[in-house]
Amino acid sequence: xxxxxxxxxxxxxxxxPKPWFVYLVRAANGSLYCGISDDxxxxxxxxxxxxxxxxxxxxxxxxxxxxEACRDKGEALRQERLIKKLRKSAKEVLVANFVPSSPSSSLxxx
Numbered sequence: 001x002x003x004x005x006x007x008x009x010x011x012x013x014x015x016x017p018k019p020w021f022v023y024l025v026r027a028a029n030g031s032l033y034c035g036i037s038d039d040x041x042x043x044x045x046x047x048x049x050x051x052x053x054x055x056x057x058x059x060x061x062x063x064x065x066x067x068e069a070c071r072d073k074g075e076a077l078r079q080e081r082l083i084k085k086l087r088k089s090a091k092e093v094l095v096a097n098f099v100p101s102s103p104s105s106s107l108x109x110x
Contacts, residue, residue: 020076022083024066024095029059032091034083036076040067065095 023040025033025047033055037043046052047061070076083091 017072020070020073022068022070022076022079023064024083024091025056025061026063026065026095027056027059028062031059032065032088032095033061034080034091036070036073036080038073040064066091066098067100 018038020036020038021040022034022036023043025035025044027033033047033053035043035053041064043052044061044064047056050056050060052061068079070079083094086094
């Protein structure tokens with residue numbers, strides 16, 4: 001008779017949704033680009049390398065100027081839509097009032 005091992009799955013863990021972020025990037029010509037990502041710093045690097053949005057073909061990305069954490073991707077998309085509807089002056093207020101999070105958090109200082 002052979003011994004057969006039976007794998008028992010541990011109790012299912014509660015899955016914490018991955019945070020998403022809405023962000024603003026300043027282009028060399030001064031315009032602001034709004035987007036969402038689960039890693040805004042990595043996405044900004046893509047924009048700088050020219051492999052992100054076509055928006056930056058005419059004027060390169062120079063600074064990640066605003067990052068807002070959202071509960072999930074759906075919330076980030078809704079917030080992105082709201083920010084895109086704002087006038088540039090209102091977006092500039094968001095940028096001016098933005099305080100980068102501390103280095104100990106999930107985002108490093110911008």
